Amino acid sequence: MVQYIAPLDLSFAALSDPTRRxxxxxxxxSDASITDLAERFHMTLTGMKKHVSVLEAAGLVVTKKVGRVxxxxxxxxxMAEEAAWIEQYQQLWTARFEALDEIVEELKQRELNNEPDPK
Incomplete structure (x- = not known):
């Protein structure tokens, strides 16, 4: 069975690792060689190559080989698609938290006015 992986999946998978971020x-x-990145992140060259490959597959990084470097x-x-996906959920959670804030404010006002809970 052929499995299609959406660009959104590749991006979030690539961004899920702190080293890749x-x-x-x-x-x-600034641009950097894989060797420089491996040294900076205290990793083996092979480990950094794997991280860079994931980022490259997601289209987040481009590499160019000149000689041995x-x-x-x-x-x-x-990453417009990723930003749109995040924004959609940010709006959803913002609306939920605003509704919760209204409930909390209503309960505070009732408490201040010594009103009984309507339940």
Whole structure:
């Protein structure tokens, strides 16, 4: 059976690891070789290559090999789909918390006015 993995899944899987998020943060400041990244994150070269491969598969990082050096830079992907997904849930939770705040305020007012609970 062929399994389709959506770009959203690849992005969130890539972002789920703190080392990969750190790599993205570092590459946001400047391009770096895999060797430099491995040293900076106190990892083996093989371990860093695996992290970079995950980021590359998600389109978040692009690599270029010149001679023996593989340089990494941020990809051009803007993550609009991921931001839209997050925004949808942020709006949902904001609405729920606002409703909860209203209930809490109502209960506080009843307590201040010594009103009985309507239950």
């Amino acid at each position: 750190g790599v993205l943060e570092q590459l946001g400041r 593989r340089t990494c830079r941020l990809g051009r992907r803007k």
